[in-house]
Amino acid sequence: MNNPLLQEWNTPFGTPPFQLIETIHFKPAIEEAIKSATEEIKLITENNELPDFENSIAALDRVGETLGKITSVLFNLNSAETNKELQETAQEVSPLLTRFSNDITLNEKLFKKIKIVHESRETSGLNTEEKILTERKFRNFMLGGASLKKEERKRFREISEELATLSLRFEENVLEETNSFELHLTDRDDLAGLPESLIEMASLEADRRKNEGWIFTLHFPSYIPFMQYSEKRDLREKMLKAYSSRAFTSNKFDNSENILKIANLRLEIARMLGFSNYAEMILGDRMADTPEKVDKFLEELYQASKPAAGRDFENISSFAESSIHIGAIERYDWAYYSEKLKKKLYDIDDEILKPYFSLEKVESAIFGLASSLYGIRFLSNNTIPVYHQDVKTFEVYDQDNSFLSILYVDYFPRPGKNGGAWMTSFRDQKNENGNETRPLISIVANFTRPSETRPSLLTFNELTTFLHEFGHSLHGMLTKCTYESLSGTNVARDFVELPSQFMENFAFEKEWLDTWATHYLTEEKIPDEIIGKIKEASAFNEGYACFRQLGFGFLDMAWHTIINPINVNISDFESAAMKKTELFPAIEGLNMSASFGHIFGGGYAAGYYGYKWAEVLDADAFSYFTETGIFNKETATAFRKNILEKGGTEKPLDLYVRFRGKEPSIEALLKRSGLK
């Protein structure tokens, strides 16, 4: 009875009352909310009127408002401010939520209604948004196995559960193999070339493991700089081989068998549902909605980037030769010589840039950018409850003073927060018969903390990260849709990164940097020379980088377009798929698939191409801004009205063409990346 999660939230803007919420409140509240949501489903299925959009599709979209509120608080906290008890709670309620969602998709009465509305969607006078919502709901049911016969359903559930287990095991194996390796050095000579900060970190790591000397690991903060700076070629070779053979060493953590099982089970599920392969099933609601379109896209970019990738490879090779290197350049030489050449050409690094990017200035510059583009404003409000004292909140208003959203910002790392940066929401936007709910949006990051003597000074990468997440948050805050499951960032996976990557472009624009980037001590403006170098350096080795991403894209598609069960040597399979993007001599025993968590552990199966796809979109979109002026109000309004406000209520390509006046082409990306 006293559970704040189940009571009315009497807080400013109906925000979550964090000060009242305790971990023990979640499970009973979720159980209760599932009960009421189940009752809501019952009301739909027991309605004797003829099924129509309103009493079936729209009604289903409204199911579980309380459940949604509570779970978003739980999972957002579990990412941003967690502890053991909260993690356990999340694990305990996850199966309840999965069961609830299966109970919906496998509810035959409900599916019958959805199917009837879906069948008449072209003739029943639905508007575009209603038609899209109908199609999306129907697709969810279909992919959830709703149309399968009873015997098939049993197998379908079996496969789904086995796939979930296999993906988890795949990730656990990669993690185990990442954690179990250490490069233990005791001779100071072996540290040659390494930056002081990395040496310090390695020494702390050795302390932590009760050892002498220095310990380097395969985790990024240790592995990446080691490969960039270590002058010891044999040690780089050792590190790279360890990294690139994770879960591929014929021990009990080897993922080879898991990969074959996953690929074959995915194929089986796709076939049960009437598709010829898994990619075809997954891509159905994407912008690139068939495997053929993805292949064509990857191939086009491949042809276009081939010369530049070859050029980059030649450059690094001849630079290596002119230094001390003898013989063919190997995979473990790449990062090292790239870093050296980059430093020589541009002489720029984070220590030079950071003083111009104090967090306080960056925040107000980014808010200011949104104001000049879209006329919106941000009003600090410190009466809104927060889940940690570091979190700040803002009210966001449109140019006509109507309320748009609450924005939470949570900048600094702390124990209990996941790594990286992300945008999320505590409540999504919807409009129920003129009664509008505005969203509660949050940006969570791990930016450099202020010290006793210095304010928080961001690296260039942190600046673009902030812009990126802020782009997602604009998509969330400016949305004007009717149905919650189509609003904000609820769009196709290969469209969702457009608003975010689009914003990153501003970090390279002198016209924007000039308006705010000044030295935090001297107030001196960021020198033009530095801005020029930032831009030039951004295209460095982009041909090679593009090639590498394409290789992963080809590999992903190869695993997910098989049309018969396979039992192959995974090395041979991989080499065949990636052959044309391979620039280095092959090294025996290395394998990418065995640790390719994006596609075998996470949700990027048949979706890895999406990274490059979104880059094409954001480069093409931003080129329209550079043509018309980066602060041009009309262009910005077109972007806002057609992209940022529309969520998933129309086909992404239709929205894009309406904004841009034409379909996206790869030209702008090639130009920006110096591939042309």
Ligand SMILES: [Zn+2]
């Ligand atoms: Zn993103």
